[in-house]
Amino acid sequence: xxxxxxxxxxxxxxxxxxxxxxxxxxxxxxxxxxxxxxxxxxxxxxxxxxxxxxxxxxxxxxxxxxxxxxxxxxxxxxxxxxxxxxxxxxxxxxxxxxxxxxxxxxxxxxxxxxxxxxxxxxxxxxxxxxxxxxxxxxxxxxxxxxxxxxxxxxxxxxxxxxxxxxxxxxxxxxxxxxxxxxxxxxxxxxxxxxxxxxxxxxxxxxxxxxxxxxxxxxxxxxxxxxxxxxxxxxxxxxxxxxxxxxxxxxxxxxxxxxxxxxxxxxxxxxxxxxxxxxxxxxxxxxxxxxxxxxxxxxxxxxxxxxxxxxxxxxxxxxxxxxxxxxxxxxxxxxxxxxxxxxxxxxxxxxxxxxxxxxxxxxxxxxxxxxx
Numbered sequence: 023x024x025x026x027x028x029x030x031x032x033x034x035x036x037x038x039x040x041x042x043x044x045x046x047x048x049x050x051x052x053x054x055x056x057x058x059x060x061x062x063x064x065x066x067x068x069x070x071x072x073x074x075x076x077x078x079x080x081x082x083x084x085x086x087x088x089x090x091x092x093x094x095x096x097x098x099x100x101x102x103x104x105x106x107x108x109x110x111x112x113x114x115x116x117x118x119x120x121x122x123x124x125x126x127x128x129x130x131x132x133x134x135x136x137x138x139x140x141x142x143x144x145x146x147x148x149x150x151x152x153x154x155x156x157x158x159x160x161x162x163x164x165x166x167x168x169x170x171x172x173x174x175x176x177x178x179x180x181x182x183x184x185x186x187x188x189x190x191x192x193x194x195x196x197x198x199x200x201x202x203x204x205x206x207x208x209x210x211x212x213x214x215x216x217x218x219x220x221x222x223x224x225x226x227x228x229x230x231x232x233x234x235x236x237x238x239x240x241x242x243x244x245x246x247x248x249x250x251x252x253x254x255x256x257x258x259x260x261x262x263x264x265x266x267x268x269x270x271x272x273x274x275x276x277x278x279x280x281x282x283x284x285x286x287x288x289x290x291x292x293x294x295x296x297x298x299x300x301x302x303x304x305x306x307x308x309x310x311x312x313x314x315x316x317x318x319x320x321x322x323x324x325x326x327x328x329x330x331x332x333x334x335x336x337x338x339x340x341x342x343x344x345x346x347x348x349x350x351x352x353x354x355x356x357x358x359x360x361x362x363x364x365x366x367x368x369x370x371x372x373x374x375x376x377x378x379x380x381x382x383x384x385x386x387x388x389x390x391x392x393x
Contacts, residue, residue, distance in 0.1 A: 040340060040349065041075040043100065043107030047127070048082040049314025050324035051110025057326040057383040058108060058308075058333050064387040065355040071348055077104060081127040082112045092121050093130045101131065105345060106306045106336050108329070111314035128309060129172050132165060137300035137307060138199065139206045140165040140279065141335065144266075144286035144296065149365040150373055154266035154289040160214070161272045161286060162207040163279025164200070164234075165300060169193040170276050195230040195275065200237035207238075207273035208245040214270055218242065220252035221274035221282065234275050255282070262286055287311060294372040297331035299339060306339045308332035322378040325370040327360055330386065334360075359389035 042062075046055045059076060066074060079097045086092050092114065101107055114126040125133065140163040146152040166173055171180035174194040181191045211218045220238040222231035235252055242250040253261065255278045261268070262282065266289050274282065287296035296311035310328035318324055334356040341350035368385045369375025377385070 039072045039075050040106070040345065041077060041104045042336075043104045044076050044078045045081045045097070045107060045109045045127070046078070046084070047110030047314065048113035048116075049111055049316040049319040051082070051112070051314060052319065053322065053324050053379050054310070054326035054329045055108065055110040057379060058329045060383060061326075061330050061356055061359075061386050061390065062333050062337070062352070064390045065352045065359075068355055068391050069348060069351045071346070071352065077107075079107075081109075082114075083117070085127075086117065086121070092117055093125070093127045098131070098134050101135070106308070106340060108333055108336065109307050109309045110329070111310065111312065113314040113316050116316065125172055131307060132300055133173055135305045135307075136166065136302050137305065138164065138166045139203060139301045140283075140298060141206075141210070141301065142279070142283040142287070142296065142298040142311060143335075144283065144290040146290040147295070147361060147364055149361075149367070150291040150295065150369075152289065152291040153263070156267035157286065157290045159266065159269045159272060159286060160210060161274070161279055161283040162203060162210060163283060164203040164273075164275050166276075167194045167196060167199050168276030168278075170280075173276070193227075193230050195233050197233065197237055200234050201241055204238040204241035204273060207271050208241060208248050211248045211271040212245065216247055217249045217251075217270040218245075219258070219269055219272045220250070221255050221258045221272055221278055222252060223255050223278070225254060231275060238273060258282060259285060262289060266290075283311065292325075292372055294325035294328055294370070295331070296328050297335055299332060299335045301339060304343075306336050306343075308336040322380055323371055324379050325372050326379055326383060327364075327370075330356060330360055355390050356386075359386045359392075362389050 046052055079100055080088055082092050085094050109128055112127045143160045145158045146155045171191060174180040183189050207218050220235050222235040224232040224235050262285055287293045293312050298309055298311050300307045300309060310332050312328055334353040337349040337353040341347050363385045368377050368382060370377050370382055
């Protein structure tokens with residue numbers, strides 16, 4: 023993904039309103055997705071931009087009720103016509119048979135649109151208690167291959183049982199996927215502190231993760247201004263706990279990235295603050311790293327911070343890839359308002375606060391309108 027603005031000859035005033043899909047999902051998605059929409063609308067208004075053209079689309083339990091499937095084909099077709107979309111969490115483990123054995127809604131979207139880069143920052147906020155209070159890193163996770171059975175085959179699952187007593191899994195690593203995720207990581211590092219750490223397990227998985235490591239090293243030769251090092255994944259987990267503030271951009275394969283990003287989020291404060299985007303060269307999806315939390319659904323207790331921050335990342339991505347560059351100012355407003363809200367002591371219960379979802383959202387919106 024490049025960070026160059028490719029606006030062409032159109033002036034900012036001539037650019038169309040962003041058209042964003044809104045996929046509410048399950049559980050607390052019914053609360054945090056509308057909250058995120060309201061914050062984005064407030065920030066657009068605060069910088070004098072026209073309203074977002076929101077396009078609500080069904081997934082999850084609502085889609086099962088209305089379309090007989092948690093991921094309707096009509097939703098996927100509609101997403102292709104949009105600039106980007108915001109995805110709420112889904113509770114696929116609770117779906118009725120046979121849907122539990124199918125791709126999750128998020129997985130189906132990632133696969134359909136080849137969203138190969140999962141970008142997950144982990145930055146500690148001064149007002150949030152953190153194990154690693156100075157952590158400020160980004161994990162760049164290859165999102166289409168690796169050892170996850172739901173995304174490493176053209177058709178079917180990468181897990182299978184040749185006999186009732188033997189279970190096997192296939193891991194897939196290709197040069198093309200390694201190259202494009204490496205370029206994403208190095209490009210991001212150039213805009214940060216110019217350091218990339220490649221995480222692998224080449225001492226054991228020498229062919230698969232060895233290829234990942236070696237291709238990242240080759241790509242790194244094109245970025246002589248970026249410092250490159252590498253670590254085994256088990257050592258990396260320990261180093262994140264011991265000295266997480268040492269790292270800048272971490273690039274790794276799918277499963278390692280999933281595990282390390284959850285660890286980093288907790289070390290930086292809470293998984294409830296963990297934002298992420300899933301992106302290709304032309305499409306981007308905002309998706310909080312946490313799940314649907316059905317145990318607190320409908321109780322006005324969910325923390326919407328992660329999805330709001332994910333939406334801010336999405337707007338930044340749009341601003342830097344040929345859409346309205348003014349969206350970067352909208353993104354900055356949202357991030358600043360969230361941080362100032364938490365610094366003022368307004369936080370949900372998972373961060374030790376007393377605010378409800380709606381109270382937190384209202385405070386963020388109020389601060390969005392302040393300079």
